[in-house]
Amino acid sequence: MPDSSFSSPDPGRPPAGADTSRAGIARVYDASLGGKDNFEADRQALDAVLEIAPGMCAVSRRNRAWLRRVLRYLAGVVGVEQFLDAGAGLPTVSNTHEIAQLVNPWARVVYLDNDPMVSAHGRVLLETNEDTVYLHGDLTDPAVLGTDSPVWRYLDQDRPVAVVLGSVLHHLPDSADPAGIVARLVEALSPGSYVAITHFWDPGEGSPDHELAREVERRFVEKGLGSGWYRTRAEIESYFAGLELIDPGVVPLDQWWPSGPVRAPETAEERLILGGVGRKGGLVAVPQAAPR
Numbered sequence: 001m002p003d004s005s006f007s008s009p010d011p012g013r014p015p016a017g018a019d020t021s022r023a024g025i026a027r028v029y030d031a032s033l034g035g036k037d038n039f040e041a042d043r044q045a046l047d048a049v050l051e052i053a054p055g056m057c058a059v060s061r062r063n064r065a066w067l068r069r070v071l072r073y074l075a076g077v078v079g080v081e082q083f084l085d086a087g088a089g090l091p092t093v094s095n096t097h098e099i100a101q102l103v104n105p106w107a108r109v110v111y112l113d114n115d116p117m118v119s120a121h122g123r124v125l126l127e128t129n130e131d132t133v134y135l136h137g138d139l140t141d142p143a144v145l146g147t148d149s150p151v152w153r154y155l156d157q158d159r160p161v162a163v164v165l166g167s168v169l170h171h172l173p174d175s176a177d178p179a180g181i182v183a184r185l186v187e188a189l190s191p192g193s194y195v196a197i198t199h200f201w202d203p204g205e206g207s208p209d210h211e212l213a214r215e216v217e218r219r220f221v222e223k224g225l226g227s228g229w230y231r232t233r234a235e236i237e238s239y240f241a242g243l244e245l246i247d248p249g250v251v252p253l254d255q256w257w258p259s260g261p262v263r264a265p266e267t268a269e270e271r272l273i274l275g276g277v278g279r280k281g282g283l284v285a286v287p288q289a290a291p292r
Helices: 025-032 040-050 056-078 096-103 116-126 178-188 210-222 233-238
Strands: 082-086 108-113 132-136 162-166 194-200 273-279
Touching (some): 025 056, 040 056, 056 082, 056 096, 056 162, 056 194, 082 096, 096 108, 178 194, 194 210, 233 273
Antiparallel strands (some): 194 273
16 A cells, blocks of 8 residues: 655654664564564663563553453454554554454554654555555644545545554643544544543552652653653543443553453552543444455
């Protein structure tokens, strides 16, 4: 599929791109998963966090496991056939298209990331999958899902789409208005669509984990990566405004398991990230996609 791009008016820190002298969000996440697509600056940024929160790599693995369960639910139980993984990062293992297409071979997946290096790398890895495309684009761009968006060249805007915002919104500063960004995305989606979100959580003063959240945030923001904010439950739940929350709601990642047992987070770091899935209500008729 041909390349398409958006502008990138991100009011926060610009993506690292090909600048290997400073850490990039996608590459730090890759390093936390034990990947090889990262550089010394990325590993140093991760090490600064691991000094005071050694369980953060487990958080990345839990986030990946959450993604697998959510995609199996959406592609299988719910029957969604179109997926947009926004802020997707570097392709690793158990990617969105692999999970969704394992459940439904006709599932179509669009990846979106604002880092040009990441999107170029993703296109190379995914060029043999005709139902998967990697686009360069920025969530903070109001046109990201606008009428002329390249996304709608590959996905049918009149049919339900599942949007995945896994570990993305906590890298947007308050000035970018994360809740407003999600609201714009939801407005562009047809009824019957879903939005899946994970986000770093600060449980607030009085919680034994509050100081850890504040210190990890400081390490992310001030020690090389430049972003990574812990927000309150109320702030995270505000991202689902206008959506019908799927049980069990906004919960620690291991507890979002609609088809299996509830599990307790094993470490303090794992307690400090919440996830949820919301559905856009309204009547919807879903025509069957023709076999490709």
